[in-house]
Amino acid sequence: MNYSFQLLPHANIRYQESLNLLGAAELSCILQALHIESEVQLRTIGGAPFLCFEAPQLTDEQLTALSRHSALTLLCQEEGGLLRPLERPATDYLPRDLAEVLKYKGKTSAVFTHMMINLALCASKSFGAAQPITVLDPLCGRGTTLFVALQQGMNSVGIDLDRKDLKEAADYFSRYLQFHRLKHKLEQGSRTVRGNSVPDAVYTLATSKQAFQAGDTRSLRLLLGDTSYISALLKKTPADILVTDLPYGVQHAPQEGRRPENFPGMLRRVLPAWKDALKPGAGLAISFNSLTLPRATLVELLEGAGFQVLTEAPYDNFEHFVEQAVTRDVVVARKA
Helix, strand or coil, X not given: CEEEEEECCCCCHHHHHHHXXXXXXXXXXXXXXXXXXXCCEEXXXXXXXXXXEXXXXXCHHHHHHHCCCCCEEEEEEEECCEEEECCCCCCCCCCHHHXXXXXXXXXXXXXXXXXXXXXXXXXXXXXXXXCCCEEEECCCCCCHHHHHHHHCCCEEEEEECCHHHHHHHHHHHHHHHHHCCCEEEEEEEEEEECCEEEEEEEEEEECCXXXXXXXXXXXXXXXXXXXXXXXXXXXXXXXXXXXXXXXXXXXXXXXXXXXXXXXXXXXXXXXXXXXXXXXXXXXXXXXXXXXXXXXXXXXXXXXXXXXXXXXXXXXXXXXEEEECCEEXXXXXXXXX
16 A cells, blocks of 8 residues: 655745655654554655655554654545545644644744654654553753643653743643633642752643543643752653753753753763653653754763664654754664
8 A cells, every 4th residue: 555644834945845854754763663664755746745655554553653743734545646535543632732822932843842752652662552651851941842742642741940931831731721621630749859849730631521530631740940850750650751852052051050061961960860760661852953962972971871872764864954053953762
């Protein structure tokens, strides 16, 4: 069978080229995780970009996994030179406006974030899990990763040092829950780690009152503290995958207290804690600016912390232009 994926259009022509390449790499990763051996080809059909591949008749489970592709607009099967649209399984847990409405300078695209979640999931033991998985962002900022994960029906946990960013994320999410009239509860408290108090807010929600009462819920957890605390905070509830977007410039340099750290120094300090906060076999995807942090350096740091870095195709080609000072790349790894 021949299948074709139509990709999301983008107004920026240069980024559209990047989106096509990223979409092809992401699709190859999903196919590999599904144990489908097929070469993905980029084609233009009717003036629109399509990703095409050949595979045996897809099962419902395979269709569902492929339908989670971050940039998929239309899924078709080719028959006699014509495209027949396939009914896509419903994969969204919450409306897609969740990750889109909150705007701020430097926000990572929700589509790109969705792609990183898929990459980490493809690299993990949790791929295809029936139960909702937990996504950790140890540098969560205003929570784009957390919101994309929740929109996909996953639980999410984020930690950050910036009180203002976390408050903005919490205020926005509270308004969102009220606007959509989602049944939920908020539990607030604090944890003590290394003598420091870590404010802890947990939102538990469901798509209906009946689901909430039946325990069919999802959660979003916001923690205010140094990212190295995360191993202690998640000791009893480790995450299934880790997804994070490293700061791109010096103006966002990570800090421990008031002392600025360079990226390699910060990562060398916190990667062991990130690893301990994950389940065995967990996958992780980290995006970064390769102009300020060379890929080889990040790979070396991850391997030094005991992660297995996936360096072969299709996990080796995610570098793309963002703007003059930012060439973004993604490294995917796995906890042994």
